[in-house]
Amino acid sequence: MGDAWSDMIEFLGSDAAWSGRNGLPALTWSHVKLSLLAIVIATLLAIVPAVILGHHKRGGLLAVWVVNVGRAIPSFAIIALIFPFSLRWGFGLGLWPTAVALVLLAIPPIFTNTYTGVRDVPAEAVDAARGMGMRPAQLVRKVELPVALPLVITGLRVAAVQVVATATLGAIVGYRNLGTPIVSGFQRSNKGPLLAAAITVALLALAVDGLFALAERRAVRWRRPMGRTSDTLVAAEADARIQPRVGAESPA
Numbered sequence: 001m002g003d004a005w006s007d008m009i010e011f012l013g014s015d016a017a018w019s020g021r022n023g024l025p026a027l028t029w030s031h032v033k034l035s036l037l038a039i040v041i042a043t044l045l046a047i048v049p050a051v052i053l054g055h056h057k058r059g060g061l062l063a064v065w066v067v068n069v070g071r072a073i074p075s076f077a078i079i080a081l082i083f084p085f086s087l088r089w090g091f092g093l094g095l096w097p098t099a100v101a102l103v104l105l106a107i108p109p110i111f112t113n114t115y116t117g118v119r120d121v122p123a124e125a126v127d128a129a130r131g132m133g134m135r136p137a138q139l140v141r142k143v144e145l146p147v148a149l150p151l152v153i154t155g156l157r158v159a160a161v162q163v164v165a166t167a168t169l170g171a172i173v174g175y176r177n178l179g180t181p182i183v184s185g186f187q188r189s190n191k192g193p194l195l196a197a198a199i200t201v202a203l204l205a206l207a208v209d210g211l212f213a214l215a216e217r218r219a220v221r222w223r224r225p226m227g228r229t230s231d232t233l234v235a236a237e238a239d240a241r242i243q244p245r246v247g248a249e250s251p252a
Contacts, residue, residue: 007192008199017196021176024200031177031204034095034170035163038102042159045103046111047152054118054148055140064112071108075101075166083173094175098167105166106159113155117148149219157212164205178204 011017017024046067053060078101086097121144129143145152168179178197185194 004191004195007190008195009192011190011192011196017193022181022193024178024196027176027178027180027197028200028204030175031164031167031179031201034098034175034177035102035160035167035208038099038106038163038167039156039160041099042103042106042110042163043156046107047114050111050114051118051140051145054115055136055144057119060115060119064108064115067108067111071105073104075105076169076172078104079169079173094170094173097173098170098175101169102163102167106163109158109162110152110155113151113158114148117151118144121147150216153212153216153219157209157216160208160212161205164208165201168201 016022020026049063053063079097082097082100086092091097118140125143125147126139129139134142167177168182170177171179171183178201181193181197182201185191185197188194
């Protein structure tokens, strides 16, 4: 193990670690691009149906079971299944087989958290918003999504960390990223590049987790006025129901 650390220090002190297509900056950028692509696609595929089902509170259990199929199948198996079709259809090596596997990995936490967050919005806030004349689209946009936002961000946070950690598998099918020196390093006596890339992946995952944690805290802080607004809407609706009764009883 001591030799591996020495190899890594020597590698980090060389030009090869910081320049060229095999340098850590280039490999890290490729890793980030792949991860970002997978998260964006998974978000687009998961958020809308989750919001619709959560709003109507129907079909959620079946939908959650279906999307969790992507989590049950190992990502490496998905890459192996998609790889020959990617070659046949001209999509090339590496990127798209890996992206498909990462998208299927990211969809379950995003979908489940979004669905749960929208479904569990307090009924009092929903009823008050409807009493104020909000249409379904306004209800989703102004009440349900703001209240569910912290849980949605948590789902994105879990998905992003998983994707960043799993994207290294792309190196097995020819996509150059931080997984490339890790995969090739097992066959070499010099473990410096392998260890440096592994630590970089770990630091990248921690950075992503920290960014989403910060966004989640900001969302919770931003949501507090929404909570007070919801309480105000409920109180206003209650007053509106009580006032006619008082007006009817006052002449007597």
